[in-house]
Amino acid sequence: MRDHNQDKTWSRLADAYERSVLDASDDEVLAAPDSASLAASARALIRRAVQSSGAGVPVPGRRPPVRGGHNIVAARRLAQSSQPERLRASFSAKSVRIDDEDDDESS
Amino acid sequence: MVRDANSYADQAAARIALGSLPQADLVRLSRIARLRALGLAGTDAEDLLNEAIVRVLDGRRRWPLDVPMVAFLAQVMRSIADEEREREGRSAAGEWDDMAGLADDQPEPPRAIDAKERLDTVFARFAGDGDVLALIDGHAEDETTAETRARTGMDAKRYDAARKRLKRTLEKMMAEGQL
Numbered sequence: 001m002r003d004h005n006q007d008k009t010w011s012r013l014a015d016a017y018e019r020s021v022l023d024a025s026d027d028e029v030l031a032a033p034d035s036a037s038l039a040a041s042a043r044a045l046i047r048r049a050v051q052s053s054g055a056g057v058p059v060p061g062r063r064p065p066v067r068g069g070h071n072i073v074a075a076r077r078l079a080q081s082s083q084p085e086r087l088r089a090s091f092s093a094k095s096v097r098i099d100d101e102d103d104d105e106s107s
Numbered sequence: 108m109v110r111d112a113n114s115y116a117d118q119a120a121a122r123i124a125l126g127s128l129p130q131a132d133l134v135r136l137s138r139i140a141r142l143r144a145l146g147l148a149g150t151d152a153e154d155l156l157n158e159a160i161v162r163v164l165d166g167r168r169r170w171p172l173d174v175p176m177v178a179f180l181a182q183v184m185r186s187i188a189d190e191e192r193e194r195e196g197r198s199a200a201g202e203w204d205d206m207a208g209l210a211d212d213q214p215e216p217p218r219a220i221d222a223k224e225r226l227d228t229v230f231a232r233f234a235g236d237g238d239v240l241a242l243i244d245g246h247a248e249d250e251t252t253a254e255t256r257a258r259t260g261m262d263a264k265r266y267d268a269a270r271k272r273l274k275r276t277l278e279k280m281m282a283e284g285q286l
Contacts, residue, residue, distance in 0.1 A: 022135060032134070035134045
């Protein structure tokens, strides 16, 4: 093993692991014995967060008020589109820019 | 990549997308939350995922429509974890300096020890598995898959088998609190 800066080595290993999770096929992800409990706990957490946000749980088929006119159906389709090739095409730790509180593009 | 305001979903669309995430993506999010929460003192995986979702729902983080929601949330969690780690590091470094006083040979700050211990645990787990160690070495050097395979002489099948061993073992170690 070459001599590496350990923070950097860990960070790159973590990034590689994250990519492998995102790139894995749905079958591989769901085959893990703990997948059902992980999914259930994430779903419950999202439900609680949505409820706490005051927006209520999304009701299938019921269109909520939309500001900005984005297409809800397209958003749902995009959220459900997690094929590895799509993820690989659109996700890159080096290219995705995430905005934060200081970003004023929306104003 | 430069995006204009129309490249982002509004909060209603983000809320619908969150409620529509498929089972496999929920598992992916939980795994990535576990990973990114490693080494954080006061934040566990659920806290991290929750904070990421809250920031999306309240509009502090806007979802770019050309990025899958799961990949976007992964980025948000990493960013929150980095903020938190920095905050904890600053606070711990202050305490460390107080303890170390004016000594010339000051010990390493806490965060480096954390990463070192985790790596030592991973290396110990894979002692004797040269293919996985070579893979980790490749990640550390930021090699592409092709570069690692060329360096090690692994064919595609052997490389993929090593990659899966590494991934599954890391998942097991995280689930068992070994990292």
